[in-house]
Amino acid sequence: MRIAHRICLLGFAGFLILCGSTSAAAKTPPMNREVAKLTYAPEVPPLITRSKPAIVEVHIESSVNEMELAPNLKYRFWGFDGHVPGPFIRARVGDVLEVHLTNSDSSGMPHNIDFHAVTGPGGGAKVLTGVEGEEKVAWFKLLHPGLFIYHCAAPPVMDHIANGMYGLILVEPKGGLPKVDREFYxxxxxxxxxxxxxxxxxxxxxxxxxxxxxxxxxxxxxxxxxxxxxxxxxxxxxxxxxxxxxxxxxxxxxxxxxxxxxxxxxxxxxxxxxxxxxxxxxxxxxxxxxxxxxxxxxxxxxxxxxxxxxxxxxxxxxxxxxxxGDPRHDLFVSKDDPEPCKGCLVHP
Ligand SMILES: [Cu+2]
Incomplete structure (x- = not known):
């Protein structure tokens, strides 16, 4: 079993081998490899323009950082890459996500990632749990398009989520998404x-x-x-x-x-x-x-x-x-100027 497992990992590195055992292994054509361009809210990575699936390499670090939660009030966030939320990951259905998760949390807590986009036990959490200084690597084929949450699922899972360990992964459908002028996270x-x-x-x-x-x-x-x-x-x-x-x-x-x-x-x-x-x-x-x-x-x-x-x-x-932009008096007009909305939180 251990040998079969190693052969599978080697396969992912160059020729993707979908495996259950070595004897049943089947080869697929070679896949290109790319390093994911990660962005942090509200930025979104650019549209994917390639037409073929690729191995998408993602490097993420878990850590604890004191940052502002509200004006003049700080909080010790547990997060990914020192950001809350963590990076936005953009891939496409059929891609293989190659995750490198490094635990840089000096408090000694283990961390991992459960990707809601991943098919398999724990959404990957079970093979990505690492302790301080450890880098865990795993490969996941993205079978379903959609916009998905990912989060840390180390116990107690609710504490790891409540403290900021989450983000979004977009799995574009085949053919991608239509172009728009701006995207936000x-x-x-x-x-x-x-x-x-x-x-x-x-x-x-x-x-x-x-x-x-x-x-x-x-x-x-x-x-x-x-x-x-x-x-x-x-x-x-x-x-x-x-x-x-x-x-x-x-x-x-x-x-x-x-x-x-x-x-x-x-x-x-x-x-x-x-x-x-x-x-x-x-x-x-x-x-x-x-x-x-x-x-x-x-x-x-x-x-x-x-x-x-x-x-x-x-x-x-x-x-x-x-x-x-220029006013649109054909759509929205009044004989009065807009009233200031003093003390209002939603109409500045
Ligand atoms: Cu965690």
Whole structure:
């Protein structure tokens, strides 16, 4: 068994050998190899232009980093590549994902990755668990197109997710996705913290609050304000945009909505095979799920991304898309100037 296993790994390195045993091994044509271009939210890697499947090499590091969770409040995030959410991975159906996961967490915790895009035990977690200083390598053939969450699944899994170990992997369908003008990576998640002591500048994780499903923060892209101010998304009228939206949970379902827009296409639950839903106001995204939405921009101004379970806006689930362009008085006009919306979190 051990010898067969080694032969299989050698096969993946050059000639992909699909194996159960050496005698049953079957060869497929050689696959090209490429190193995945990883990006961090809200950036998305470029469209795949090749026509043949490839071995897609992905290098990811797990670590613990103190970063800002809310203005003037820090948190010890457990994350991938020092980012929360982790890198966006873009591949295509039929590709082989070659994962190199290095544990750089000096606290001594083991980490791994469960890719929801991977077919096999634990979504890969069972073969990727590594301790400090260790690099684990595994190969997974991507059988299903879609937009998928990945997350650490080392025990206790809920703590590893709650502390920031997640991201998105896009498996493009055969033939790829239609070109749009801009793509964005937005991921929602919650954070559960203890009541801060007076003057504390660092918040501490609370497993108990997680059990009660009482988050203190519900955020986009890992912190309060990631998509506001300098972080707001930008586009122009006339453009078609696509948002890859994930919900890492760990507990809540998201009611994803963009104030002032109607989604032209919703690839519900990240399903890139079925015909998308058309003309949708708000779409549900389960914990551990994702969606892809597309819409055309007609009227300039500020649009607001929210979880329409609207109290969550006060917990951080809000972001802006600033759209530049000439007014469209044929579509949106008033005899009065816009009223300032003082103290309003959703209409800047
Ligand atoms: Cu972990």
């Amino acid at each position: 937005v991921l929602q998640s919650e954070f559960y913290t203890k009541e801060p002591t007076e003057g504390a500048q660092t918040l501490e994780f609370s497993h108990e609050e997680g059990l009660k499903e009482h988050p203190h923060f519900v955020v986009f892209n890992g912190r309060v304000g990631s998509l506001t101010g300098a972080g707001q998304l930008k586009a122009k009228t006339g453009e078609k945009i696509r948002i890859f939206f994930g919900n890492a949970g760990p507990n809540l379902i998201s009611s994803f909505h963009v104030i002032g827009e109607i989604f032209d296409n919703v690839y519900r639950e990240g399903d890139l095979v079925s015909v998308p839903a058309r003309s949708v106001q708000t779409t549900l995204v389960p914990a551990g799920g994702a969606t892809v939405v597309e819409f055309q921009l007609e009227v300039p101004g500020t649009y607001t991304l929210v979880d329409h379970a609207i109290f969550r806006v006060e917990q951080g689930a809000v972001g802006f898309l600033e759209v530049a």
